[in-house]
Amino acid sequence: MGNSIKEAEKYCKENDLKFTPVRRKVLEILLQKNKALGAYEILDLLREAGFKNQPPVAYRALDFLVKNGFAHKIEQLNSFVGCMHPGKDHSPAFMICRNCDFVSEEEAINPSFSVSKIASKAGFKVEKAVIEARGLCHSCASSA
Numbered sequence: 345m346g347n348s349i350k351e352a353e354k355y356c357k358e359n360d361l362k363f364t365p366v367r368r369k370v371l372e373i374l375l376q377k378n379k380a381l382g383a384y385e386i387l388d389l390l391r392e393a394g395f396k397n398q399p400p401v402a403y404r405a406l407d408f409l410v411k412n413g414f415a416h417k418i419e420q421l422n423s424f425v426g427c428m429h430p431g432k433d434h435s436p437a438f439m440i441c442r443n444c445d446f447v448s449e450e451e452a453i454n455p456s457f458s459v460s461k462i463a464s465k466a467g468f469k470v471e472k473a474v475i476e477a478r479g480l481c482h483s484c485a486s487s488a
């Protein structure tokens with residue numbers, strides 16, 4: 345996780361963006377938890393970490409992290425995870441545990457490729473496809 349924070353620092357410096365304390369903390373929280381977190385959970389954790397309760401600031405920090413590729417939004421859960429491969433353009437595939445909300449990010453070779461094949465039959469041009477697979481994580485599957 346230290347690496348991801350460093351990557352983010354470097355990226356912000358190179359691109360003239362501000363890596364503010366709130367942005368940093370939100371990213372740290374996401375990377376530490378290793379699971380999908382909703383905006384409210386993130387707000388709670390920020391408060392526990394001594395930040396003021398300022399939802400708009402936290403939401404803007406999340407937007408910033410997602411927009412710059414340090415975090416991803418999991419649409420199915422309406423929540424967020426820290427990116428495991430920051431700093432490079434990638435097509436993530438998320439494995440989401442339905443039992444504990446653990447999220448693992450794998451790199452999909454090219455998810456839009458297979459989707460494109462189906463889509464082209466419908467005359468639809470795919471620009472971006474994200475895989476969100478739902479199931480049981482290793483520890484939940486073995487304790488079930």
Ligand SMILES: [Zn+2]
Pocket residue numbers: 416426427428429430434436449
């Ligand atoms: Zn990622």
Ligand SMILES: [Zn+2]
Pocket residue numbers: 441442443444445446480481482483484485
């Ligand atoms: Zn699980």
